[in-house]
Amino acid sequence: MSAETHSSTMTPIRAESFGYAEARHLLWRAGFGGTPDQIQTLVSWGPERAVDYLIDPGNVGAEPTDPRRFDHTIMGPPDPETQTRYRRARQTGNEEEIARLRLERQRREAADRKQVREMQQWWLTRLIESPRPLEEKMTLFWHGHFATSYRTIEDSYHMFLQNELFRSHAVGSYATLMYQIIRDPAMLAYLDNNDSRKNKPNENLAREIMELFSLGVGNYGERDIKEGARALTGYTFEDDKFSFQQGNHDTGAKTILGRSGNMDGDDFVAAILDQPACSYTMARKLYRFFAADLPEGSRLDPATADVLRDLSALMRRSKYEIAPVLRRLFLSEHFYSDGVVNQRIKSPVELVVGAVRSLLTPARDLNVLLDATSLMGQNIFFPPSVAGWDGERSWINTSTMFIRQNILAYLLTGRTPRATTRSPTSSGTTRHRCSRSSRGRTPRRRRTRRG
Amino acid sequence: MLSQLEGADAAAAKDPARVIDYLLRFTLGQAPEHARATLDAFVTANGGEVTGDMITGLLLLITAMPEYQLT
Numbered sequence: 001m002s003a004e005t006h007s008s009t010m011t012p013i014r015a016e017s018f019g020y021a022e023a024r025h026l027l028w029r030a031g032f033g034g035t036p037d038q039i040q041t042l043v044s045w046g047p048e049r050a051v052d053y054l055i056d057p058g059n060v061g062a063e064p065t066d067p068r069r070f071d072h073t074i075m076g077p078p079d080p081e082t083q084t085r086y087r088r089a090r091q092t093g094n095e096e097e098i099a100r101l102r103l104e105r106q107r108r109e110a111a112d113r114k115q116v117r118e119m120q121q122w123w124l125t126r127l128i129e130s131p132r133p134l135e136e137k138m139t140l141f142w143h144g145h146f147a148t149s150y151r152t153i154e155d156s157y158h159m160f161l162q163n164e165l166f167r168s169h170a171v172g173s174y175a176t177l178m179y180q181i182i183r184d185p186a187m188l189a190y191l192d193n194n195d196s197r198k199n200k201p202n203e204n205l206a207r208e209i210m211e212l213f214s215l216g217v218g219n220y221g222e223r224d225i226k227e228g229a230r231a232l233t234g235y236t237f238e239d240d241k242f243s244f245q246q247g248n249h250d251t252g253a254k255t256i257l258g259r260s261g262n263m264d265g266d267d268f269v270a271a272i273l274d275q276p277a278c279s280y281t282m283a284r285k286l287y288r289f290f291a292a293d294l295p296e297g298s299r300l301d302p303a304t305a306d307v308l309r310d311l312s313a314l315m316r317r318s319k320y321e322i323a324p325v326l327r328r329l330f331l332s333e334h335f336y337s338d339g340v341v342n343q344r345i346k347s348p349v350e351l352v353v354g355a356v357r358s359l360l361t362p363a364r365d366l367n368v369l370l371d372a373t374s375l376m377g378q379n380i381f382f383p384p385s386v387a388g389w390d391g392e393r394s395w396i397n398t399s400t401m402f403i404r405q406n407i408l409a410y411l412l413t414g415r416t417p418r419a420t421t422r423s424p425t426s427s428g429t430t431r432h433r434c435s436r437s438s439r440g441r442t443p444r445r446r447r448t449r450r451g
Numbered sequence: 452m453l454s455q456l457e458g459a460d461a462a463a464a465k466d467p468a469r470v471i472d473y474l475l476r477f478t479l480g481q482a483p484e485h486a487r488a489t490l491d492a493f494v495t496a497n498g499g500e501v502t503g504d505m506i507t508g509l510l511l512l513i514t515a516m517p518e519y520q521l522t
Binding site: 020021024025028029033036037039040341342343344345346350351354355358359360396404405408409412413 | 456
């Protein structure tokens with residue numbers, strides 16, 4: 001799990017070196033493991049065909065999700081009649097009517113919590129069954145990168161829309177995702193940009209975009225945050241759609257990362273993408289997710305440093321397309337070296353989904369699996385903070401090891417592990433709070449209402 | 452689970468040592484020596500015959516190993 005032992009390079013792996021062990025490794029990293037037959041199929045294909053298929057499986061399983069699968073109205077803005085009733089009740093001091101309306105609101109919130117649980121089941125099923133495992137793995141990567149939690153935004157449909165956004169650009173363009181994320185209702189609510197106005201810009205989104213989503217600490221200044229926040233004023237949403245409110249947008253001159261002018265959100269993102277630190281940060285993050293951990297502050301060995309430089313340069317040349325970067329990594333000798341193979345700790349989702357997919361166990365009860373992943377520290381749609389999951393060594397402690405072993409025994413035998421049995425009093429949505437707080441990063445306050 | 456092993460050599464799927472090799476290679480990649488010894492002892496203590504229950508038992512032991520937590 002250290003980056004100190006890497007030795008090989010980005011030289012492409014030779015076909016004759018791509019055997020059972022290499023195909024097995026590729027299936028785990030570019031997906032969630034494979035059966036013995038799937039491993040053997042990849043061996044027979046050779047590395048190029050195997051990697052190309054994982055990155056682009058064509059139309060296999062590519063049917064789009066029906067947007068009506070989930071109810072988009074639950075947390076939508078109240079209809080005009082309800083708004084009128086509420087206004088009248090407040091004006092006349094009709095406490096009974098106010099209480100009735102409040103109860104209706106609580107019922108909708110409860111229905112929405114139930115729906116987000118259904119969404120967790122839906123995504124877990126996709127993770128387990130999808131014939132496009134890299135697409136789902138990248139969706140999980142983006143979910144941890146552009147981390148947004150239902151716990152804060154309390155709007156399940158917005159979480160669904162964001163999840164679909166990540167899936168549609170899974171191995172596509174990171175640049176496009178950056179332009180889309182500043183228009184994403186879930187993110188705009190999570191980082192309070194819907195409250196950002198020209199006379200009172202909110203800095204949360206501008207700060208996290210630079211610190212966590214692109215450049216990394218040390219590659220921008222406080223002024224860039226302030227000016228970036230001004231560029232993002234007026235970026236909000238109405239119901240389920242992005243809305244640019246010209247009246248709330250600061251049209252004054254700004255200087256961000258060396259660029260000046262009447263910059264808006266797109267100009268802000270363009271200035272970020274132009275920085276070499278952006279491609280390097282993203283190359284490093286992809287490397288940590290797919291290859292090996294690079295603990296903060298650790299010294300890179302020369303080979304790993306070369307790999308990161310190579311991937312970063314390719315990312316810039318490919319204008320932030322992810323597929324060529326992953327292809328180069330997955331086809332490199334480095335990816336199959338001793339410093340990479342069996343050096344990452346499976347995330348809870350990798351552990352559970354991988355066991356079902358590779359050992360061919362029944363999925364059994366999705367709620368048990370979801371509760372287990374949550375207890376192991378990875379509750380999908382509920383990342384612990386805007387920094388996402390810390391991952392790697394933080395997945396393992398004396399508590400999570402029990403859950404890890406119990407859930408595998410459950411999958412293999414069907415015996416319910418006591419530690420993950422749902423309490424009869426638990427609600428549909430687990431309220432387990434992850435004990436690992438990623439640097440205590442949580443949005444400053446809740447802002448959840450639409451409209 | 453053993454279909455590939457059976458396809459290559461029907462007799463191998465009945466041979467506990469070959470089955471252990473096959474499962475370790477599939478689940479852990481490179482298996483540590485202590486893993487093989489543990490599984491050999493389990494098979495011996497449980498009659499030595501490869502059955503469905505035996506496979507499940509072996510997989511339970513393998514997935515309980517620290518190495519299974521790695522990818």
